[in-house]
Amino acid sequence: MLGGLRVTERVVIDTRDEYLRAVEKIAGGHGPVAVDAERASGFRYSQRAYLIQIFRRGAGVFLFDPPAIGSFDELQAVIASEEWVLHAASQDLACLREVGLDPTTVFDTELAARLLGLPRVGLGTVVEDKLGIVLRKEHSAADWSTRPLPDSWLEYAALDVELLVDLRDELAADLVAADKVEIARQEFEATVARPERAARVDPWRKLSGIHAVRGGRGLSIARELWETRDALARERDVAPGRLIPDSSIVAAVRTQPTTLHALATQKDFSGRASRSEIDRWWAAIERGRTTTDPPPTRGTGETLPPPRSWADRNPDADARLKTARPLLIERAEELQLPVENLLTPDFLRRLAWTPPDPITDETVSEVLEQLGARPWQIDATAQLIAQAFVDPHQAPLDGESDAS
Structure with missing residues (x-):
């Protein structure tokens, strides 16, 4: 037994014939x-799915x-038009699309929990809160490229989807009660x-x-x-950090060893x-030391400076x-949801750094729409932002951090 559920034998489907029979059963099910999907983050370089779990009422x-x-x-053809229920969908959609699974409609139970203002939105916590069932989450960071997969991992993976539809129904009812169906x-x-x-430009x-590295050579x-x-x-x-960790790269940059032997005997160059x-790493160091095309000290400017530096670099934007x-x-608290769900923090920072001219409710709304804000977010925030930007030198509320 597991949290009141009876544990049954779980079988991995790994042949085309078994897969096609399973698709037929799923087609015969009903509802969402x-x-x-389970990946091998931290173990593999790729973010491919190494296990995909499906549950449908009437099918299993x-x-x-x-x-x-x-x-x-074949599975995509059967379920494409159905509502898919996922927890933290944005984490799984890329690897699902990689194998041809792409939803048209989703219900994201993690996102629903955020919009409802739940203090913790991990699947185990939300399932326990809404369904009264305790899920063990000890395999969430496992190497899912392992074969064969242990039975305990398969049970963990099965329960991750077996309870999702019931959880969806509970959260959907809560969204109705909170008048947040349209927001969701x-x-x-x-x-x-x-x-x-x-x-990303310059992903290195x-x-x-890296913030501690100074100078073009470093x-x-x-x-x-x-x-x-x-x-x-x-x-x-393989995950890059499993070859040598970031700390080893920074250690080599800090000491800039002048011989291969010095690098090989450097204790904090590990992994x-x-x-x-070692020959590969030494060759890289020599290339870096002798290059005639060092990178610029600062990045490409694709991201804004950290807000803690705004007071010196752009005082008006800081204000x-x-x-x-x-x-x-304050508005997020009124709506009982996290402020980052009310409006993506980067949207506000970009608006503050380069505001529209003139600053009005309408121009702020236009910029928010261009950045990707949803209509409900624009309705909830544009007027407040315009109001703040028109008179930005009023004293901020107590407790506002320079690093916001």
Whole structure:
């Protein structure tokens, strides 16, 4: 028994014949389709799905092995027009689409919980709160590329979808009671429509600890080591940090060893591939040291400066942000939802940094729409933001942080 549920044997479907029989059963079910996917983040370079779980009333639970099955076109044809129930859908949609599974309508139970103002929105917590069932979540960070998958992992994976439709019904009723059905509809539609994130410019700049690196040579070495590690990780399909961690790259940048031996004997240059691939790392360091094309000290400007620096760099923007944010926090509290769900924080920062001219409810609304805000968010925030921007030098509310 598990939290009041009887544990049954779970079987992974890993042949085309078994898969096609399962699709027929799913087609014979009724109502929404619960969907989940398990990846191997932290273990593999790719973000592909290594297990896809499906549940539908009248059909049951099905655990599919995507690498073994290949195309999921037949399943897509059966469930494409149905409502899919996922928890934190944005985390799974990319890997589902990779195998041909793409919803037209979703109900996101995590997002619904956020819109309802629940203090914790993890699946286990929400299931316990709404269904009174305790789920163990000890396998959430497991290496799902493992084969064969242990029985306990399969049980964990099955329960992640087996309870989702019941949970959806509870949350849907709560959304009706809270008069947030339309808000949820817009948010769910935006989740499905959201484009894939564009590739980051200079991705090596996301290195943990890169802020401590100074000078063109140090940044050149950091870039070469990061790109060398990334290429090897992609080739081996292993998470980059499992070759050498970010801290090793920063350590090498800090000391800038002048010989291969010095690098090999540096204690804080560690990781499972730190010595077995020492020639590779040393070659990267030499390229970084001798390059005639060092990266600029600052990034490409695709992101705004951190707000803590605004007071010096753009005092007017700093004043606008500090005046507007408390008003949005107050509005979010009135609506009983997190302020980041009321309006994406980056939208407010971009508006504050470069406001429209003139500043009116209408021009602020237009910019918010261009940035991707939903109609309900614009209705709830545009007037407040315009009001704050017109008189940005009024004193911010007590407790407002410079790092907002």
